[in-house]
Amino acid sequence: MVELLSMLITTGKVQNGAIEVDSNTLPEGAKVTILVHEVDETFEVNPADEAKLLAAIAEAERGEGLSVAEVLQEIQKP
Numbered sequence: 001m002v003e004l005l006s007m008l009i010t011t012g013k014v015q016n017g018a019i020e021v022d023s024n025t026l027p028e029g030a031k032v033t034i035l036v037h038e039v040d041e042t043f044e045v046n047p048a049d050e051a052k053l054l055a056a057i058a059e060a061e062r063g064e065g066l067s068v069a070e071v072l073q074e075i076q077k078p
Contacts, residue, residue: 010025
């Protein structure tokens with residue numbers, strides 16, 4: 001049995017050693033996972049891959065991505 005999770009995404013900054021999120025959408029005691037953007041790490045992509053990446057970002061910003069439940073259903077198909 002797979003437990004389906006609901007997720008919230010928010011951003012924030014480290015201030016004086018503590019993480020301060022930009023919104024009040026996280027409930028007190030919520031379990032969080034932190035991904036850190038590395039400022040000095042870069043990568044290059046060819047023009048075709050860059051176009052795909054920008055299209056995917058625009059799709060996500062419009063809310064047209066897959067839900068967690070849909071992704072789990074897709075990866076569980078034989």
